[in-house]
Amino acid sequence: MATLVELPADLLEALAGITSMGVITGAGVSAESGIQTYRGQGGLYDDEREGDATVEALSASTLNHDPARTWRVVSELARMAVDAAPNPAHHAIARIEQSLERFVLLTQNVDGLHKLAGSRNVIDIHGDVLDTRCRDCGLRGRLTPDEVRALQSTPLCSECGGILRPDAVLFGEMLPEDKIRRLHSELYEDPPELVLIAGTTAVFPYIAEPVVMAGRMGRLTVEVNPEPTIVSEHVRWSLRGRAGDILPLIAEALTSA
Ligand SMILES: [Zn+2]
Structure with a gap:
């Protein structure tokens, strides 16, 4: 080109x-x-079936019934964000x-x-993939780069122990x-x-x-x-x-x- x-x-x-x-x-x-995206040419999930699975993981309904699945994809996106300049x-x-x-x-x-x-x-x-919001009490927060790199499972609210969600728009x-x-x-x-x-x-x-x-x-x-x-x-x-x-x-x- x-x-x-x-x-x-x-x-x-x-x-x-x-x-x-x-x-x-x-x-x-x-x-x-x-930073590769979850959709589109050259993206991380270029394979169509894998792309569909990712879109499903990043959906409101998956967040409701299987937040750990949503967080596996979100933490991957968040790690790319904190490692990028x-x-x-x-x-x-x-x-x-x-x-x-x-x-x-x-x-x-x-x-x-x-x-x-x-x-x-x-x-x-x-939204921003590092921002979080508690599903129970609504408390807003932001993951630090260290927290993103250490993230193993669904993060919990420091105030009420509820499940945090990414403060970003899901499918x-x-x-x-x-x-x-x-x-x-x-x-x-x-x-x-x-x-x-x-x-x-x-x-x-x-x-x-x-x-x-x-x-x-x-x-x-x-x-x-x-x-x-x-x-x-x-x-x-x-x-x-x-x-x-x-x-x-x-x-x-x-x-x-
Ligand atoms: Zn809370």
């Missing part, structure tokens, strides 16, 4: 006047940090936020790497209402001047819609992905390549403007 070495001239020109931006990221950005795409997105008056990041990734890289206004719509669960509200107010009601989507095939409507809507409302739209996706034909610029190669160019264009 050819690597894009410079941005289109008309995009560079548009970036020079930007004061607000929304960025949407998905598994492709995590994959560049070596932010990549050039994560760092570029954090720099973009610092250089603008208004910024929001919507991510599907549950590894927490955006926050680790310094992103602040983050809507992690699927078959609703998205958290507070995050949906933020998504609407920050990306739908008055979209930023430019909305960029990177490293996601945008299969979930709530991931594809903000960029499509922004385009309809006259905002600038950019896609960065190695392959074409369902949003490619709806964006002004569809750039083929890795987020870690292209986002630093966008950060550079914004900070040198």
